[in-house]
Amino acid sequence: MASRRSSPEIVDLLLDHGANIHNSNVLHYAACRRGGLAIPMMEHLIQRGADVNEFGYPAFLHFGGTPLHAASYQGNLLAVKWLLKHGANPGVEDAQGSKPLDLAALEEEDEICDVLYELSPLDDFGKGENSSSGQPKANSSRA
Secondary structure, three states, X not given: OHHHHOXXXXXXXXXXXXXXXXXXXXXXHHOOOOOOOHHHHHHHHHHOOOOOOOXXXXXXXXXXXXXXXXXXXXXXXXXXXXXXXXXXXXXXXXXXXXXXXXXXXXXOOHHHHHHHHHOOOEOOOOOEOOOOOOOOOOOOOOO
16 A cells, blocks of 8 residues: 555665565556556556566455556556556456456546557457457446
8 A cells, every 4th residue: 555655765665674566466556546646656666676467456456457457447547558658468357357448448437448449459350359349348247
């Protein structure tokens, strides 16, 4: 949670005293920061060894996912673009089979959907591989 609510200095203090940056969801929480605060924290975490494609289970992602899932679900367009620029894989599925595009569609985050759709591989029929209609699947079973 320090990555979501604190400064890089607090994160450094925790890491310097034994906190583990891996398997901790720190980048997931940082990707949800608002007001331009996500980018500096994510940059700092990457410099400290965080993985942009780490799969985790932060409390708000019931089926797990990557930091890109988190940013997409929380509607943070700046974080989505930054993560993609730094190697985030938009094709990773969560434990329920949803990709970041699916979560953005579920939350009606149209700008994020546009960004992620451009990166979606197409099947042999020219439609997104997420569904037969070419539209991202939205699963209403998410809480």
